[in-house]
Amino acid sequence: MDSNQLINMADLFGAHNYKPLPIVISRALGVWMWSVEGEKYLDMLSAYSAVSLGHCHPDLVSVLSDQASKLCITSRAFHSDQLGQFAKELCELTGMTMMLPMNTGAEAVETAIKSARKWAYIKKGIDLDQAEIICCRNNFHGRTTTIVSFSSDDLCRKYFGPFTPGFVLVDYGDAEAIAKAITPQTCAVLVEPIQGEAGVLIPPNGYLKELRRICDENNVLLMLDEIQTGLGRCGKLFAYEHEDIVPDVLILGKALGGGIYPVSAVLASEDILGLFTPGEHGSTFGGNPLACACAREAIKIIVREKLPQRAQELGERLQNGLRKINNPQIKEVRGKGLLTAVEFHTGKTNARQYCHRLMKNGILAKETHETTVRFAPPLVITEDEIDWALDRITQAFQADPNDSVG
Numbered sequence: 001m002d003s004n005q006l007i008n009m010a011d012l013f014g015a016h017n018y019k020p021l022p023i024v025i026s027r028a029l030g031v032w033m034w035s036v037e038g039e040k041y042l043d044m045l046s047a048y049s050a051v052s053l054g055h056c057h058p059d060l061v062s063v064l065s066d067q068a069s070k071l072c073i074t075s076r077a078f079h080s081d082q083l084g085q086f087a088k089e090l091c092e093l094t095g096m097t098m099m100l101p102m103n104t105g106a107e108a109v110e111t112a113i114k115s116a117r118k119w120a121y122i123k124k125g126i127d128l129d130q131a132e133i134i135c136c137r138n139n140f141h142g143r144t145t146t147i148v149s150f151s152s153d154d155l156c157r158k159y160f161g162p163f164t165p166g167f168v169l170v171d172y173g174d175a176e177a178i179a180k181a182i183t184p185q186t187c188a189v190l191v192e193p194i195q196g197e198a199g200v201l202i203p204p205n206g207y208l209k210e211l212r213r214i215c216d217e218n219n220v221l222l223m224l225d226e227i228q229t230g231l232g233r234c235g236k237l238f239a240y241e242h243e244d245i246v247p248d249v250l251i252l253g254k255a256l257g258g259g260i261y262p263v264s265a266v267l268a269s270e271d272i273l274g275l276f277t278p279g280e281h282g283s284t285f286g287g288n289p290l291a292c293a294c295a296r297e298a299i300k301i302i303v304r305e306k307l308p309q310r311a312q313e314l315g316e317r318l319q320n321g322l323r324k325i326n327n328p329q330i331k332e333v334r335g336k337g338l339l340t341a342v343e344f345h346t347g348k349t350n351a352r353q354y355c356h357r358l359m360k361n362g363i364l365a366k367e368t369h370e371t372t373v374r375f376a377p378p379l380v381i382t383e384d385e386i387d388w389a390l391d392r393i394t395q396a397f398q399a400d401p402n403d404s405v406g
C-alpha cells in the first residue's frame with residue numbers, strides 16, 4: 001500500500017487527536033527514517049525526545065529480543081529478576097534512594113502527585129483533602145483528566161471537565177510568584193526545568209536555585225518533570241544539574257525506555273516514596289521485566305556513549321548554525337543541549353508551513369504552537385549530520401514557504 005492509502009485508512013478508522021505531517025514511515029535506524037516510498041529523512045523530533053539513543057540501537061534491540069524470548073511480564077504479584085536491578089541502577093544514576101516504575105510519562109506525573117499528597121497528610125500534617133500543588137502556566141505534564149486540570153491550554157481542557165481540584169497556577173520563570181502562592185496547604189511545586197511542549201521556553205538563570213530555596217524555607221517538595229529534558233537531552237544528565245540543585249521528586253519517562261518501550265519512573269527519598277503501602281498505587285505493566293531490561297540497557301548506553309556531553313557540544317553547533325540563518329521572520333533561536341527551537345514572528349507564514357518545507361528538504365521536525373519549530377534530534381547524531389541538517393534547514397527557512405516550490 002502507498003502512503004496515501006495508509007494515511008486515508010488511519011484517518012478513516014483512527015480518531016483525529018493528532019495532526020501528523022503527511023508522511024508514512026516504515027523503517028528507521030540511528031537518526032534516519034525511511035518512508036514507505038523509500039525516501040530518507042533526518043529525524044529531528046525524536047518522538048518528542050524519546051529516541052535519544054537513535055532508532056533501533058543495536059545493543060538495545062538485542063537486549064529487547066533476548067528478554068522478549070525469556071520473560072516479558074510477571075505483573076507485580078511476583079518478583080522478576082529484572083526489577084530489583086533496574087531500581088538499584090536507576091537510583092545509583094540519579095542519586096535518589098527510591099523509585100517507583102510506571103509506563104507513560106503521564107502515569108509517572110500522576111504518581112508524583114499522589115506521593116506528594118500522601119506526604120502532605122502523613123508528614124507535613126496538612127488537613128485531609130486540602131493539599132495544594134503549585135504548577136506553572138503553559139505547562140505540559142500529560143493528558144489524564146487530573147493533569148489537564150492544571151493545564152492553561154484551552155485546547156487541552158475545554159471539553160474535559162469537571163476537573164481535579166488542588167492545583168494553583170503561576171507564571172513560568174517567576175520564582176517570586178511561587179513564593180507568593182505558597183500557603184500552609186502547599187505540599188509541592190511541580191515544574192519542568194525547560195517547558196518543551198510550550199516551545200522550549202527557558203526560565204531565567206537561577207530560577208531552579210530560587211525554587212529550591214523557597215521550597216526548603218517552606219517545607220514544600222520540589223518536583224521536577226524531566227520527562228523531556230532528562231537523560232542527557234539538555235547537555236547534562238538532568239537539566240537541573242545546570243543549576244547545581246537536587247529536586248525532592250524526579251519524574252522520568254520518554255528516553256528512559258530507550259525510545260523502544262514505554263518506561264517511566266518517579267524517584268525520591270524513602271521519606272516520600274516509602275509512604276506508599278501495598279495496594280495504594282500500581283500498574284499492571286509498570287516495572288515489567290521487558291521494560292526493566294530495556295531501561296537498564298538504555299541507561300548503560302547513555303553513560304557509555306556520553307550522550308549528555310554530545311548533546312552539549314552538538315547543541316551548541318546546531319544553535320550557532322541556526323543563528324546564522326538569514327530570515328527576518330525569525331524572532332529567536334533558543335535551546336539547551338539538543339533541545340532547541342526556532343521561533344518565528346507571527347505573520348503570513350506559520351511554523352507548520354515551515355515544517356512542510358523542511359520535510360521536502362529531508363528534515364522531519366514538528367511545530368509547537370503557531371510560531372515555533374522544535375529541533376530535538378537523537379543525541380547520537382554526528383557533527384557531519386548536524387552540518388547536513390543545517391544546510392537543509394537553511395534552504396527551507398531562507399525561502400518563503402508561500403512560494404510554491406513543490
Ligand SMILES: *Cc1c(COP(=O)(O)O)cnc(C)c1O
Pocket residue numbers: 048103104105106107109140141142143192196197225226227228229253254
Ligand atoms: C511527554 C511529556 C509528558 C507526558 O508523557 P506521556 O508518555 O506522553 O504520557 C509529561 N511531561 C513532559 C514534560 C513531557 O514532555
